Amino acid sequence: MERPLGASGRLVVISNRVPLPAKDGNSSAGGLAVALEAALKQHGGLWFGWSGRTVDQVENAPQIIEAGKITFAVLDVHRKDFDLFYTGFANRALWPICHYRLDLLQVDRSQTEGYFRVNRTFAEALAPLLGPDDTIWIHDYHFIPLAAELRRLGCRNRIGFFLHIPWPPSDIASALPAYGRLQNGFTAYDLVGFHTKQDADNFRQCLLRENLGFPVGDGEYQVGGHRFRIGAFPVGIDxxxxxxxxxxxxxxxxxxxxxxxxxxxxxxxxxxxxxxxxxxxxxxxxxxxxxxxxxxxxxxxxxxxxxxxxxxxxxxxxxxxxxxxxxxxxxxxxxxxxxxxxxxxxxxxxxxxxxxxxxxxxxxxxxxxxxxxxxxxxxxxxxxxxxxxxxxxxxxxxxxxxxxxxxxxxxxxxxxxxxxxxxxxxxxxxxxxxxxxxxxxxxxxxGNGIDDWCQGFLDVLTSGKSPVPPPQExxxxxxxxxxxxxxx
CATH class of the missing domain: 3.40.50.2000 (Glycogen Phosphorylase B;)
Incomplete structure (x- = not known):
C-alpha cells in the first residue's frame, strides 16, 4: 500500500471493536481489520475504541497498549450506558432502520440520549491523544456523532467516516429517533463513505430533503462554512x-x-x-x-x-x-x-x-x-x-x-x-x-482488493479530490x- 498521508501525521482509526495484539505481538485481526492494521503500521498510528468490557465505574483515561508502530487505546463503557448505546439505540434503532426494517424499531429517549452521551465520552477520551496533523478515520454506525463531538472540542483534523451497513432512502431514514441530530453529525466529516452508489445517493437525498446542504461540485456538499464529500468505496478482499x-x-x-x-x-x-x-x-x-x-x-x-x-x-x-x-x-x-x-x-x-x-x-x-x-x-x-x-x-x-x-x-x-x-x-x-x-x-x-479500498478512501480523505466511481459499478x-x- 502506498503512503497517502503526510509524513508528519499519523493515521487514527476508531471502531467499536479493536483487535488488540496477542502476547506474541501479533493481532487476531481478520479481513477488514488486517487492511486497517497494515495502514496503521505503514504510517504509524493509533487504533481507538471500546475495550469490550462493561464496568460500574469508568476511568476517564483509556488503557494504552504499544505494539510496534501502532498504539492501541481502549476505553471501558459503563454497564448502563452500554445497554443504552449498543443494545439499545445502535442495535434497536440504527441497525433495523438501516436494513429497511421499520417494523423492528424499538427505542426510547433514554437509549437515544445514551447513544449520544457515549459518543461524547469517547470524544473526550480521544481528543487528548490527537496530534494536529493526524488523519482520523471513524468506522460504522456506532460512532456517527463522534466527529461533531470532536469538532466541539476544537479538533480541526481531517476526519473521514465509513458506514459498513446500508443507508436507506429518506422516507425510511427519517423514521430514526434524533434523525436531525444524526444528519448534522454526518456533516461534521470531511468525507462520508458508503459501499455502493445507491447508498451514497440515498444519503444525498436525505441531505437535500432536509435542506442540510447543497452540492458545490462532483460529490462535494456545503453546510454553512464547511464542505465535505460523499463517495462510494466498495470494500474488497485479498x-x-x-x-x-x-x-x-x-x-x-x-x-x-x-x-x-x-x-x-x-x-x-x-x-x-x-x-x-x-x-x-x-x-x-x-x-x-x-x-x-x-x-x-x-x-x-x-x-x-x-x-x-x-x-x-x-x-x-x-x-x-x-x-x-x-x-x-x-x-x-x-x-x-x-x-x-x-x-x-x-x-x-x-x-x-x-x-x-x-x-x-x-x-x-x-x-x-x-x-x-x-x-x-x-x-x-x-x-x-x-x-x-x-x-x-x-x-x-x-x-x-x-x-x-x-x-x-x-x-x-x-x-x-x-x-x-x-x-x-x-x-x-x-x-x-x-x-x-x-x-x-x-x-x-x-481488481478491487481490500488494500485498494483502504488506500482509495484515504487518498480522497487526505487530498480533498472528488471520489471516483466504484471500479465495477x-x-x-x-x-x-x-x-x-x-x-x-
Missing part, C-alpha cells in the same frame, strides 16, 4: 490470499470429515451471522421448496447452514435463534429420510481455514440477505473456488456485492419459488458456463447470464 487458503484447506480435518460424510452428495452452503437481515428463514423456505419441486435431487444434496449466534442479549435475536432452529428441524423432519438429513444447521463459529475449504467443496453458495451493505461471504465463496470446476454463487440483488458480482445468479430472496429454481439451475449448470461466470467475478475481485453482464429465472 482474493488470491483467500484462494490459497482454500486450496491448503483441502487437508484440514474438518473439511476432510465433511467430505467423507457427504459421500457422493453435492454441498450447498450458507454462512451468516444470526441476524434478521440475512434472510436465513426465507433461504430455508426456498431450499425446502427446491427439494419438493425437484424430487430428482432428494438424497443427492446437503445444505449446510453455518450461523454463529449474535447479540444474544437483544430479545429479537433470542427469539429468532429459536425460530430458525425449529424451522430447520421441521424441514428435516418432513423432507428427510432415514439415511439423509437435508439441512445441517450449526450455531457455532468455524475456523477461517476450514470455512475456506468448505466453500471450495460446495457446488452452490447461497448468499441471500434481505439487505446487506456489501457481504464479504459472497466474495470469499468466489475466491475459494477451484478454477477448473467452480461452484455457482446465488446472490441476493439486495446485497451490495451484486454490483460487482453480477455474473452470479441474482435472486429476490423474498421470492421462494424463483430462488428454489435458481438452486436447481446452479446444480445443473454446464461446466463451461460455471467457469465463465467464475472468471468474470474473480477478475473483479482481483455499472459493468453488468448480459441479462441472459445475470438474472436467475425459473427453468423453461
Amino acid at each position: 482474493a488470491d490470499a483467500f484462494a490459497e487458503t482454500a486450496r491448503a484447506a483441502e487437508r484440514n480435518p474438518t473439511v476432510r470429515r465433511m467430505r467423507e460424510s457427504m459421500e457422493k452428495r453435492r454441498l450447498i452452503i450458507g454462512v451468516d451471522r444470526l441476524d434478521y437481515s440475512k434472510g436465513i428463514k426465507e433461504r430455508i423456505e426456498s431450499y425446502s421448496c427446491f427439494i419438493r419441486s425437484n424430487p430428482q435431487f432428494r438424497n443427492k444434496v446437503v445444505y449446510l447452514q453455518v450461523t454463529p449466534k449474535s447479540r444474544s442479549d437483544v430479545p429479537e435475536y433470542k427469539r429468532m435463534q429459536h425460530q430458525i432452529a425449529e424451522q430447520a428441524g421441521w424441514a428435516n423432519g418432513n423432507l428427510g429420510e432415514v439415511d439423509w438429513t437435508p439441512i445441517r444447521y450449526i450455531n457455532k463459529t468455524i475456523g477461517h481455514m476450514a470455512l475456506a475449504g468448505l466453500y471450495r467443496m460446495a457446488r452452490v453458495g447461497l448468499v441471500t440477505p434481505l439487505r446487506d451493505g456489501m457481504n464479504l461471504v459472497a466474495k470469499e465463496f468466489v475466491a475459494a473456488q477451484d478454477e477448473n470446476d467452480p461452484g455457482v454463487l446465488i446472490l441476493s440483488r439486495f446485497a451490495g456485492a451484486m454490483h460487482e458480482l453480477d455474473a452470479a445468479l441474482l435472486v429476490n430472496p423474498y421470492d421462494t419459488e424463483t430462488t428454489a429454481a435458481a438452486i436447481a439451475r446452479a446444480l445443473e449448470m454446464p461446466l463451461e458456463e460455471r467457469r465463465e461466470r467464475w472468471r468474470t467475478m474473480m477478475d473483479r475481485l482481483r 455499472g459493468r453488468h453482464v448480459s441479462s441472459r447470464r445475470r438474472v436467475a429465472h425459473a427453468p423453461g
